[in-house]
Amino acid sequence: MKIALVGPGIIEIPPKGWGAVESLIWDYATELGELGHEGSIINTPDRGQILRDLRKEDYDFIHVHYDVFYDIMDYIHTACPNAKLAISSHYPYIDQPDRHPLDGYDKIYKWLINNDKYYNFCISHKDYETYKRDNAPLDKLLVCPNGAQHRDYNFQEKPDKPEWTLYLGKIEPRKRQHLYQGIYGIEFVGHYTNTTDFNPKLADYLGEWTHEHKLQHVTDYGNMMLLSDGENGTPLVIKEALISGLGVVVSKYAAHDLDKSLPFVTVIPDDKWNDIEYVQTELRKNREISVTMRKEIRQYGIDNFSWQKLVKTYVENIEGMK
Incomplete structure (x- = not known):
């Protein structure tokens, strides 16, 4: 055709x-x-x-x-x-x-x-x-x-940054990065827009990656988070994370197509979005589980996305x- x-x-x-x-x-x-x-x-x-x-x-x-x-x-x-x-x-x-x-x-x-x-x-x-x-x-x-195109994504069974979380996405109100910039252990990557209180001068902001850099380095991290307040399905970046072997910590809006019973999928309830201590604890727990299940996570991503x-x-x- x-x-x-x-x-x-x-x-x-x-x-x-x-x-x-x-x-x-x-x-x-x-x-x-x-x-x-x-x-x-x-x-x-x-x-x-x-x-x-x-x-x-x-x-x-x-x-x-x-x-x-x-x-x-x-x-x-x-x-x-x-x-x-x-x-x-x-x-x-x-x-x-x-x-x-x-x-x-x-x-x-x-x-x-x-x-x-x-x-x-x-x-x-x-x-x-x-x-x-x-x-x-x-x-x-x-x-x-x-x-997501799984053939393009680098996969490492042992991540370079097992104790770090990647927050990958355009810096904007919908993705809510500005709320979590104070949590140690998160690195932020994405196109910056001056629309929130997010501070691009802090060391935890790594700037915007090229597409090729993303393909190679998503797999470096222990897990990925995305606590957005609206999505039209599980977004591409979460599917890319799974295919790269990362567990995910997401809002319900980013979890529509995910099996929420899986141990490497953590959904943060709406009423806990602003509870920084709770979010930090859930990120750590998810990382600890996810780094032991990298092959299983990648296979789940390939099989479904x-x-x-x-x-x-x-x-x-x-x-x-x-």
């Missing part, structure tokens, strides 16, 4: 640093090629250019990975009448309607739940259930969870579209 993957056009694909959506688009294209399909990336904010690029090829399937482009779906259909079409939203607060007006998302969400022409590829079961709750047409909803498996399901979903 010839498949077009439409990105936001905000940063390059593949990204050199941060950019989870851009990373997954690149991984989709790469893994589709491994399966004998042709995955082409169109990555521009110019709606007219998107349409011009799409007209150049006879695509079997077009997947728009930026919900802001919902307003050109009809134009895409007109330009490529023979292609199957789908759109995905990567907005982290889909299940929190009180956030929609604050982020200007209410108009987009209304379109997503009223749309009965094009498929909505939900990137998590949580998002699927939210759309279903709000009476979106079920025959247009498909779950296509995101994964490897693109190798998920893209096969993705192709099956496309082939089953009417």
Whole structure:
């Protein structure tokens, strides 16, 4: 199949640093090629250019990975009448309607739940259930969870920093790094935005890693934490941590796709987010368990979140579209 993957056009694909959506688009294209399909990336904010690029090829399937482009779906259909079409939203607060007006998302969400022409590829079961709750047409909803490319990630059975936790992600209010900067034993990595009280001058902030550096060095740590207040499924960074052999300490919003009964998965309750002593204790306990289970953690990550498996399901979903 010839498949077009439409990105936001905000940063390059593949990204050199941060950019989870851009990373997954690149991984989709790469893994589709491994399966004998042709995955082409169109990555521009110019709606007219998107349409011009799409007209150049006879695509079997077009997947728009930026919900802001919902307003050109009809134009895409007109330009490529023979292609199957789908759109995905990567907005982290889909299940929190009180956030929609604050982020200007209410108009987009209304379109997503009223749309009965094009498929909505939900990137998590949580998002699927939210759309279903709000009476979106079920025959247009498909779950296509995101994964991580396990072949690219370095794995060490014995980490270089077994007593340290990695907090990897864009420094922003949603990811709440500023609350935990005082805990000894955490190192923070990610694109800095001056939107919180996080202090980038402290020694525990290592700056922004390149993509290649991330592939090699996530595995250095004892575990990873992410206590965000909203996600549209278990985020890519947590799947990357598991594939690299790290246990995880997360909020419930980052744990949707995880088996919470596993000893290397720790979910911090909402009412304990601000209890620094409690969080510090749970981080230590999780590290102590996780460093003894590195092979098991990696295998769990591969079995559940490897693109190798998920893209096969993705192709099956496309082939089953009417």
